[in-house]
Amino acid sequence: MGKVMKYRDHRGLLADSLDTTVEIPATKEALIAHLNAISSSGPKLTNPDSVTVEKYGHGIDKRCGWDTHIVAVYGCAVGFTDGPLADVVLTELRAALEAS
Numbered sequence: 069m070g071k072v073m074k075y076r077d078h079r080g081l082l083a084d085s086l087d088t089t090v091e092i093p094a095t096k097e098a099l100i101a102h103l104n105a106i107s108s109s110g111p112k113l114t115n116p117d118s119v120t121v122e123k124y125g126h127g128i129d130k131r132c133g134w135d136t137h138i139v140a141v142y143g144c145a146v147g148f149t150d151g152p153l154a155d156v157v158l159t160e161l162r163a164a165l166e167a168s
Contacts, residue, residue: 074150094154118142
């Protein structure tokens with residue numbers, strides 16, 4: 069398996085959120101599969117563009133040691149990861165190399 073990331077659900081309290089932490093491959097496909105697996109109702113996610121992962125806050129979150137990124141589905145926060153998706157990092161590296 070390639071790079072893995074930690075994912076946790078959005079909850080009212082950080083401790084409750086951290087209790088939901090799982091490790092999954094650091095890809096959008098794996099994230100969508102996980103979100104579909106934990107969803108108890110509603111339609112399954114099929115459009116990758118409906119899920120976004122963006123930097124949340126500044127630097128490392130001292131409470132949990134994460135480089136926190138927020139996960140949103142159609143703009144609504146559903147959870148957090150401990151870093152960016154691996155494919156996003158690769159895209160950014162390629163763009164930087166091409167620009168130099």
